[in-house]
Amino acid sequence: MIEAKNINFAYRRGIPVLTDINCTIGNGGFVALLGHNGSGKTTLTRLFMALDHPRSGQILVDGEDIVHYEPADLADKIGYVFQNPDLQLLADTVYEEVAYGPRVKKLPEENIRANVEEALRVMGLTKLKDRYPRLLSFGQKRRLGVAAALALNPRTLILDEITNGQDAAEQAAMMEYLKALNEEKGTTIILITHDMDIVRRYAKRTIVLCDGRIVFEGTPAALFGSGEDLKEWGLRRPVVSTLSLEFGVPDVAGCAEFCDELAGPLAAAAPEGGAAL
Ligand SMILES: Nc1ncnc2c1ncn2[C@@H]1O[C@H](COP(=O)(O)OP(=O)(O)OP(=O)(O)O)[C@@H](O)[C@H]1O
Numbered sequence: 001m002i003e004a005k006n007i008n009f010a011y012r013r014g015i016p017v018l019t020d021i022n023c024t025i026g027n028g029g030f031v032a033l034l035g036h037n038g039s040g041k042t043t044l045t046r047l048f049m050a051l052d053h054p055r056s057g058q059i060l061v062d063g064e065d066i067v068h069y070e071p072a073d074l075a076d077k078i079g080y081v082f083q084n085p086d087l088q089l090l091a092d093t094v095y096e097e098v099a100y101g102p103r104v105k106k107l108p109e110e111n112i113r114a115n116v117e118e119a120l121r122v123m124g125l126t127k128l129k130d131r132y133p134r135l136l137s138f139g140q141k142r143r144l145g146v147a148a149a150l151a152l153n154p155r156t157l158i159l160d161e162i163t164n165g166q167d168a169a170e171q172a173a174m175m176e177y178l179k180a181l182n183e184e185k186g187t188t189i190i191l192i193t194h195d196m197d198i199v200r201r202y203a204k205r206t207i208v209l210c211d212g213r214i215v216f217e218g219t220p221a222a223l224f225g226s227g228e229d230l231k232e233w234g235l236r237r238p239v240v241s242t243l244s245l246e247f248g249v250p251d252v253a254g255c256a257e258f259c260d261e262l263a264g265p266l267a268a269a270a271p272e273g274g275a276a277l
């Protein structure tokens, strides 16, 4: 569990980046952290990982104040995938990149091999295992970052814009895998994204930051189903949610369900004797 209590943070004196942040991310949560560019999403997760420390307030991880922690102290608990994949590349091959964390942890070699091969497989990187990481495409580097985090089996994963650079199939495979990890193993997922369709499909909860403050906390359905002007927060309402609002039918998971929901009101509104659909 990660708790932020009355957090204030600034990189430079006099320019607040995070103000009065209070939130709790419980075990097994799937939370989307949202907000316009520069709203403070990456900064907040850097505090969760002890990459930076708040100027005031507390971050608790599993009840422990992490004020004196370094990132390595949390490596067992939290896997972090950076927004910029180049910042995370350390090794000469894709395989060694994924094996890096387990080796630092001094896992037995057969466990390392099993973890690495599984992580490469689920991220679709097995065929690239001997490649030089820096020469991968942007999307492949994103998947490599996720694979490296997965190889350590963390209880919590913080994923900063990982679906960027993926095609639709790669994106769906990645998200379905994370969903299964969350549902079956109870891994907590904190996902930073600008893709609202992913949010409505996969997140259980959203936290919206605007200018360094939390302006909304709730389910995706509550976020997209409210009449709130999401543009002010730098968010785009998914098309299906817009249609739901327009036609006054409950928010639904996909277009097929949406059409079913719509069929009732449309049939009722159809002129006598006319076929509505
Ligand atoms: N290392 C840094 N030094 C100084 N200011 C920084 C630094 N990193 C970020 N900032 C500033 O802090 C604010 C919050 O940035 P942050 O990267 O957390 O936003 P974000 O919500 O992740 O944005 P994006 O969606 O563009 O990734 C911005 O005003 C940014 O310019």
Ligand SMILES: [Mg+2]
Pocket (backbone or CB within 6 Å): 041, 042, 043, 083, 160
């Ligand atoms: Mg960011």
